[in-house]
Amino acid sequence: MRAPTLEDLAPAGHDLAADPFPVLAALRDEGPVHRVHVPGSGDAWLVVTRDAVRAALTDPRLRNDIRHSATWETDGGHAVGRNMLQSDPPHHTRLRRLVAGRFTPARVAALRPRIETVAGELLDRMPPTGTADLVSGFALPLPITVICDLLGVPGADRAAFHAWSDELVVPTGQEAAAASAAALASYLTGLIAEKTRTPDGSLLADLAAAGPPDGTGAGLTAGERLGMAFLLLVAGHETTVNLISATVHNLLTRPDQLALVRADPALAGAAVEESLRFGTPVHAGAFRFAAEPLELAGTEVAAGDAVLVSLAAASRDPLAFPDPDRFDLTRRAQGHLAFGHGAHHCLGAPLARAEAAVALRLLLERHPSLALATGPASLTWRTSTLVRGLTSLPVRLG
Secondary structure (H helix, E strand, C coil): CCCCCHHHHCCCCCCCCCCCHHHHHHHHHHCCEEEEEECCCEEEEEECCHHHHHHHHHCCCEECCHHHCCCCCCCCCCCCCCCHHHCCCCHHHHHHHHHHHHHCHHHHHHHHHHHHHHHHHHHHHCCCCEEEEHHHHHHCHHHHHHHHHHHCCCHHHHHHHHHHHHHHHCCCCHHHHHHHHHHHHHHHHHHHHHHHHCCCCCHHHHHHHCCCCCCCCCCCCHHHHHHHHHHHHHHCCHHHHHHHHHHHHHHHCCHHHHHHHHHCHHHHHHHHHHHHHHCCCECCCCCEEECCCEEECCEEECCCCEEEECHHHHCCCCCCCCCCCCCCCCCCCCCCCCCCCHHHCCCCHHHHHHHHHHHHHHHHHHCCCCEECCCHHHCCEEECCCEEEECCCEEEEC
């Protein structure tokens, strides 16, 4: 008999995509670890308290490599190469070291003028007054443009790339996800080959130039090169889209908090940080698998069992954040787990923070009377095991 899903645990008629937090809070009140069923993946242990999530994310007995799963048989064609998210130290450490230098705070600071230019150009294309969808017109193209610039993806290919990425992150069906994975793998393989022939200084060109692993920590296999390109491109924009739109939504639905940012634009970073805590765009971490029997926060976990950490639940744990269901950009939100924790802490966190803060500051400068163009209850959310974000955000400009 399978475990209950979060939908099963929600009150009748409750929109779990729009507001999963009461269900997560009820679980958290009962204990740190619960057996749940994840549609399409099977039963897993869901970890919901901040301390237990931090412990799980640093426990070396919990592995990201799916080959530790009791139900694993084959990757089945859905994986696009072998990437950092699916790897464990020391393999993960070697892969991360090869690209970490591109995402340091100093390198991201050097990218800020380009981020501001892209954001300004997108705002120029929006009407000065009237209504617009902030997701499709601003929150989506900004991080796509920045990460594709960084990796060297041609402008003409970016719409197709996003369509494939979107299907993989929030799949509409197994066949569609497999087709998107195959299309994206084929595209990236061709693009890497092109960068090999014609280096252009992009990150993909650097990956293309890396030879095979040589025992010194350098080099990539063909599968690793493909997986690295896939992970950086997809993770480099999907979550930031949700972060930008959620931050704007959180402010537009809370006039007192919006007034603080309008009065002091330097608070844009604080608004982004509180949005990360309040409704992390990465709803849960990647599945981890017990490499051996272990005890997690008092719960016995068998070898091969899947473990899913709820970053969203952890970042609203009242033991870590007083009055956690209140959005308050003046609080000290440090210590949230929106970007994970431990070895797999998000490599692109500095870039995501910079993009969201620039986006918010320039948006409110250009449109000081920005407001929602629809009732909050009419908004819809895209959600999957990993991510959660608005499908659209209609706003009144001017």
